[in-house]
Structure formats: structure tokens, C-alpha cells
Amino acid sequence: METRHKIxxxxxxxxxxxxxxxxxxxxxxxxxxxxxxxxxxxxxLLDAQxxxxxxxxxxxxxxxxxxxxxxxRRRFPELRTVALTGFSDEEFRxxxxxxxxxxxxxxxxxxxNPQLFLDCLESLLIRDGGGLSNIxxxxxxxxxxxxxxxxxxxxxxxxxxxxxxxxxxxxxxxxDAQVEGADGEAAFWRxxxxxxxxxxxxxxxPGHIQTITKSLDALLLESLQTVKKADNPTPRQEAEETxxxxxxxxxxxxxxxxxxTVPAKKEDAAKGWGIRxxxxxxxxxxxxxxxxxxxxxxxxxxxxxxxxxxxxxRHLLLLPGKDRTxxxxxxxxADPCCLFEQSKKLADTxxx
Amino acid sequence: xxxxNWLSKSGPDFQKLPAGSFTVDRHGSVLTTTVGSEFSxxxxxxxxxxxxxxxxxxxxxxxxxxxxxxxFAGLHIAAREMQGGAIIFLSPxxxxxxxxPAEKERP
Numbered sequence: 390m391e392t393r394h395k396i397x398x399x400x401x402x403x404x405x406x407x408x409x410x411x412x413x414x415x416x417x418x419x420x421x422x423x424x425x426x427x428x429x430x431x432x433x434l435l436d437a438q439x440x441x442x443x444x445x446x447x448x449x450x451x452x453x454x455x456x457x458x459x460x461x462r463r464r465f466p467e468l469r470t471v472a473l474t475g476f477s478d479e480e481f482r483x484x485x486x487x488x489x490x491x492x493x494x495x496x497x498x499x500x501x502n503p504q505l506f507l508d509c510l511e512s513l514l515i516r517d518g519g520g521l522s523n524i525x526x527x528x529x530x531x532x533x534x535x536x537x538x539x540x541x542x543x544x545x546x547x548x549x550x551x552x553x554x555x556x557x558x559x560x561x562x563x564x565d566a567q568v569e570g571a572d573g574e575a576a577f578w579r580x581x582x583x584x585x586x587x588x589x590x591x592x593x594x595p596g597h598i599q600t601i602t603k604s605l606d607a608l609l610l611e612s613l614q615t616v617k618k619a620d621n622p623t624p625r626q627e628a629e630e631t632x633x634x635x636x637x638x639x640x641x642x643x644x645x646x647x648x649x650t651v652p653a654k655k656e657d658a659a660k661g662w663g664i665r666x667x668x669x670x671x672x673x674x675x676x677x678x679x680x681x682x683x684x685x686x687x688x689x690x691x692x693x694x695x696x697x698x699x700x701x702x703r704h705l706l707l708l709p710g711k712d713r714t715x716x717x718x719x720x721x722x723a724d725p726c727c728l729f730e731q732s733k734k735l736a737d738t739x740x741x
Numbered sequence: 742x743x744x745x746n747w748l749s750k751s752g753p754d755f756q757k758l759p760a761g762s763f764t765v766d767r768h769g770s771v772l773t774t775t776v777g778s779e780f781s782x783x784x785x786x787x788x789x790x791x792x793x794x795x796x797x798x799x800x801x802x803x804x805x806x807x808x809x810x811x812x813f814a815g816l817h818i819a820a821r822e823m824q825g826g827a828i829i830f831l832s833p834x835x836x837x838x839x840x841x842p843a844e845k846e847r848p
Contacts (some may be wrong), residue, residue: 503764650766669802676798678790681811684818687787691759698799705806 394420394514396544399457400473401449405496409444412499416507420513428452428460429720435465442513446476447481451662452646455481456637458488462553463634469513471656473499487569491546493592512592525582529588530581537561537605541592549586552653556580557597563608564599573600577608636662639738642643643731647718649684650739651675664718665728674707674716681709695729706732715739758816758833766788767825776831792820844845 395415400406402481406424413422416619420441425431429452443461454472461468463651472485492509497505529547533556536543540561547554554576555569566577569657580586601608609652640648640663651671660672681693698705704719706728715736719728751764763774769790771782771812792809812834817831
């Protein structure tokens with residue numbers, strides 16, 4: 390029996406999800422379309438059943454699309470990803486490609502050129518991971534030189550472990566390269582240093598912005614000559630990145646909306662995950678900590694163990710630590726009985 | 742009688758943690774209370790004002806809260822915002838309790 394591929398569409402706008410689901414029914418391979426309105430529910434669905442493609446909105450209120458994509462990249466490396474956005478933002482585009490997305494589309498372009506979008510998506514759906522388009526065993530350098538010699542246009546998607554990069558070739562000319570933390574020439578040099586990389590050719594993107602103007606030969610020569618250790622992520626940078634992924638995964642697993650760590654000293658900046666503006670929350674958390682400690686002393690009530698706040702939109706849980714307060718934000722439907730234990734688990738993940 | 746006097750003075754002077762509930766208006770003045778009179782209104786007012794200041798600060802930080810729980814090793818303070826004022830519940834905690842009962846009381 391022929392199995393139908395599954396597509397998961399993630400967007401916080403449920404009316405857009407409905408429109409998109411209807412639109413995707415036009416795909417020739419007739420995939421099953423499932424939807425999710427939050428990163429957390431999308432990750433749960435991806436855990437529960439195999440999907441072929443994830444369409445992910447980038448701007449979402451809590452866990453945004455880039456965070457979801459960074460988790461997906463590590464947990465579901467076989468999943469094809471399409472980043473969607475309503476904004477024309479080149480930085481978003483670069484960051485999405487650096488996270489290894491297969492396609493980046495503006496929602497506006499979907500409406501302008503629906504058939505092209507469907508064609509691209511269909512090509513992602515039907516592409517076999519072990520088929521002809523997958524050219525794992527050749528040398529990346531050979532392929533780039535071959536594409537250059539044949540004056541081909543293509544996008545090369547390169548993976549090395551959990552790292553993903555893209556190289557854009559137009560009429561045999563290298564026009565751009567992107568990898569997390571670098572783009573253009575710097576990204577190209579970094580990719581050239583990867584060992585044990587696998588790569589495949591994706592459909593060309595004629596409109597992709599050119600950031601590399603040097604000839605391929607000049608670039609290759611420079612990349613051989615420039616053996617800067619700084620180009621490679623240091624073990625510390627890699628450890629930090631691994632920690633970030635672990636933390637975001639823990640957040641998604643426990644179902645937290647966001648986490649903020651608030652240093653005791655005002656002059657040290659608070660850090661947030663899944664939340665953009667942390668300053669106001671951090672200021673309130675500091676005030677709450679001070680008030681709680683004051684009350685504890687006045688009443689001889691013992692040490693302050695934790696505080697919880699809630700309204701119709703969220704639950705907040707504050708856990709005092711040695712040198713910082715850990716704040717976890719939870720959705721309103723979360724079970725308040727479990728939040729203390731769940732927040733402690735998250736705080737342990739952060740501490741480790 | 743002498744021995745009774747001696748016995749009554751022999752124990753250390755423990756301060757009981759407050760138990761009960763009270764309401765405060767938006768200025769922190771105590772309106773009603775079920776907390777025993779051994780715990781002064783002034784100290785209840787101190788608790789009320791700290792709690793109100795946290796509600797106000799949360800509102801100023803664009804995240805108005807309807808409820809706030811402060812948990813200590815020996816006491817749980819649960820406050821619910823009421824039109825600028827608050828109703829505040831004080832529950833001394835059993836140190837042998839396995840999990841914070843404070844979370845379980847929330848509706």
C-alpha cells in the first residue's frame with residue numbers, strides 16, 4: 390500500500406493555518422496535512438509520528454520559529470523544513486538558512502506565485518533521501534568545481550553531524566554560502582574545513598542575493614591558505630551551542646513557554662529563552678525576590694523556597710538560586726500542581 | 742503555685758506563625774481579618790503592602806497578575822488581587838509535607 394507523506398504546518402495564526410491547509414491539498418502527491426499553533430505542540434506531533442516536511446512560521450509569540458527549527462535540526466535531521474514569514478527580513482532569511490532550512494518563503498510570495506511554491510514543496514516531498522539527487526559520497530570540492538565547469542545553477546545543502554550549511558551556485562558562479570554564525574566567504578571557508586560532510590543538490594534559487602563576488606578559484610586558493618583556527622567554532626562555542634539545544638529541548642519537553650535567568654546584581658544582564666523582552670520581567674523578579682526575603686525575615690517563616698504568579702495568559706514560577714533567580718513561564722492550561730517540580734527540572738537543566 | 746509559675750516560664754519563647762486570611766484595600770490598610778489577635782494588624786499591613794507592591798510592579802511591567810503565591814519553608818502566603826486591593830491567605834506549613842501544598846490550593 391502506498392504511504393502518503395505528512396506535512397506539518399506550524400503557525401500561531403489559526404485562520405492562516407486553515408487557508409494554508411486548503412492550499413496544500415493541491416499538492417500532486419496528496420500528503421496528509423496536520424497543523425500546530427505552537428512550537429511545543431509541533432514538537433510533540435513530530436515526536437509522535439513521522440513527518441516529511443515541516444512548514445514553520447518564523448514569528449511566533451512564545452517559542453519562535455527559529456527556536457523550533459534549531460531543535461528540529463538536531464532531533465529530526467531527516468525532516469525537510471520550510472521557513473515561512475510575513476516579513477521581508479534578510480536577517481531572518483540568513484538565520485533560517487544557517488539553521489539548515491530547505492526553503493525560505495515569504496507568505497506574500499506564496500500568494501503571488503502559488504504554483505512555484507507548490508512545485509518546490511512537491512519536490513521536497515517526493516525527493517528520496519537515498520536517490521540520485523543525493524550525492525553523499527562525492528567530494529564537495531569536486532561537486533562545486535563540476536557545477537562551476539558546467540555553468541550549472543543549484544543550491545548545495547551540506548550537513549556535517551548536526552551542522553547544516555548551504556552554498557548557492559548560479560551559472561557556475563558561487564554567489565553565497567551560509568552556515569550558522571557566518572555567511573558569504575567566511576561561511577564558505579568554514580564549510581571547506583568540515584570533515585565527513587554529506588551534501589545534496591537542491592533546486593536553484595535564481596533570485597538569491599549575491600554576497601560572494603570572488604571567483605571560485607580565488608576562493609578555493611584563499612580557503613587553502615587561510616587556516617584560521619578562529620573560523621572553526623572553539624570547543625567552548627560548540628559546548629555552548631549544545632547547551633542551548635539541550636535547554637530548548639528541555640523547555641519544549643516540559644511545555645514551558647519561556648525561561649529567564651535573573652542575576653542577583655542589577656548590573657548583570659538577565660538572559661531569556663523563548664521571550665524577547667526580558668528586562669521588565671527581570672526587574673519584577675528582582676523586586677519579588679527582595680520582597681519575599683524581607684517578609685521571610687520579618688515573619689521568621691524560614692527561607693524563601695519559591696514564588697508563583699498567574700493571570701489568564703500565563704503562570705510564572707520563580708525559583709531563587711545562589712546567585713540568580715530562575716523564572717519559568719508556563720501556558721495558562723498548565724497544571725499548577727506540577728509547575729514547581731517541572732520548573733525545578735528546568736532549573737537543573739540550566740544549571741548543568 | 743510556685744511550681745506552676747516555674748513551669749510556665751521554663752519553655753523558650755516561640756513565635757507562632759500567623760494562620761488565617763485578611764483583606765487589604767488598595768492603600769494596604771487591613772479591612773477584615775481572621776488571623777488571631779496575637780499577630781498585630783501592623784504586621785498584617787506589612788505583608789499586605791509587600792504583596793500589593795508586587796501586584797503594582799507586575800502591572801507596571803505589562804504582566805498584570807491576578808494571583809501571587811510566596812512560599813517559605815514554614816509559611817505559605819497566597820494573595821489574590823481584588824480591585825486594587827487583595828485577599829491574603831496565610832498557611833503555616835508542615836515541614837514534613839512532601840510537596841508544596843501551596844500549589845495544590847490554587848483553583
